[in-house]
Amino acid sequence: MKILVTGGAGYIGSHIVKALGEKGHNVIVYDNLSYGHDWALLSGQLIKGDLADKDRLSSVFEKERFDAVIHMAALIVVDESVREPLRYYRNNLVNTINLIETCTTYHVKRFIFSSTAAVYGIPDEVPVTEKAPLAPINPYGASKVMVEHVLRDTAASHDFHYAALRYFNVAGADPLARIGQARKDATHLITVSLRTALGMRECLNIFGTDYPTSDGTCIRDYIHVDDLSEAHLLALEYLMSGSESRIYNCGYGHGYSVREVVDKVKQVTGIDLPVRNTERRLGDPPMLVADATRLKKELCWVPKCDDLEYIIKTAWEWEKKLHSHEKVLLKH
Numbered sequence: 001m002k003i004l005v006t007g008g009a010g011y012i013g014s015h016i017v018k019a020l021g022e023k024g025h026n027v028i029v030y031d032n033l034s035y036g037h038d039w040a041l042l043s044g045q046l047i048k049g050d051l052a053d054k055d056r057l058s059s060v061f062e063k064e065r066f067d068a069v070i071h072m073a074a075l076i077v078v079d080e081s082v083r084e085p086l087r088y089y090r091n092n093l094v095n096t097i098n099l100i101e102t103c104t105t106y107h108v109k110r111f112i113f114s115s116t117a118a119v120y121g122i123p124d125e126v127p128v129t130e131k132a133p134l135a136p137i138n139p140y141g142a143s144k145v146m147v148e149h150v151l152r153d154t155a156a157s158h159d160f161h162y163a164a165l166r167y168f169n170v171a172g173a174d175p176l177a178r179i180g181q182a183r184k185d186a187t188h189l190i191t192v193s194l195r196t197a198l199g200m201r202e203c204l205n206i207f208g209t210d211y212p213t214s215d216g217t218c219i220r221d222y223i224h225v226d227d228l229s230e231a232h233l234l235a236l237e238y239l240m241s242g243s244e245s246r247i248y249n250c251g252y253g254h255g256y257s258v259r260e261v262v263d264k265v266k267q268v269t270g271i272d273l274p275v276r277n278t279e280r281r282l283g284d285p286p287m288l289v290a291d292a293t294r295l296k297k298e299l300c301w302v303p304k305c306d307d308l309e310y311i312i313k314t315a316w317e318w319e320k321k322l323h324s325h326e327k328v329l330l331k332h
Helices: 011-022 054-064 078-083 085-105 139-157 189-197 225-240 258-269 293-299 308-322
Strands: 002-006 026-031 045-048 068-071 110-116 161-167 169-171 204-207 222-224 246-250 275-278
Touching: 002 011, 002 054, 011 026, 011 225, 026 054, 054 085, 068 085, 068 225, 078 085, 078 139, 085 110, 085 139, 110 139, 110 225, 139 161, 161 225, 169 189, 169 225, 169 308, 189 204, 189 258, 189 308, 204 258, 222 225, 222 308, 225 246, 225 293, 246 293, 258 308
Parallel strands: 002 026, 002 068, 026 045, 068 110, 110 161, 161 246, 169 222, 204 275
Antiparallel strands: none
């Protein structure tokens, strides 16, 4: 199939492009490279462009005639979204509407959307099912909820079917260390911990040590990026079979505390990285763990990388490679 992947030169997008290429699909990546890297594409063709440019989008759709779209392009930093909400709504919502509208114009009927566990806010029950109330506590999460509503309403009025995949904490890297997280301002715990171990940061901050958890730190569900990529391929097969629109949580169904992750990072790297306990961050839920039963049952998803040590090892090998090669420059 011919698949358009927006944001396909970014961290998660590049792993999905890799997986699509390995399956023999014809992949076109549409990315403005604001956070992505052309060298991260192990498959497919790059078209540099912005989703705000509707004329360029239309010309690409007119020429390529896609079978499906996987939409990865988004701004994702929570605290930044609080400081710059209009930028997030413009990019994550308005630009996505541009893309969806272009899909309907050119009769592209299958759409996979990169959503997030941030749509749940601070959930009342954990693990979280897809039926949990949507109560985002920041503009990032709110922008994703709004897109899900747009997708729902578009599907009700057009021959258009979608799968919205709500990611939990994505981590890890390609096991051959060809691609991985390459944002200079990455905020995810495992990446920040490893960069602290490499001496790129003065110390690692633990935000809050008085949560109602086993060791007082937040618990999160970490999913390896390759397992997440596989979920996208299964969702694509599901939609191409003529199935109806669906929403899926993407996580392993169990979590690790911040301290457990840091201890495992120390074990894997052999480095006793400096850690500093600081105040809680506003809006951090004590525990956020996925109930991924629907993904496993309906799409027959079987995770292959559900091991914290493996997740950290793949990320560690990538970080060491990334920061030892001068030609691989971090952006933003």
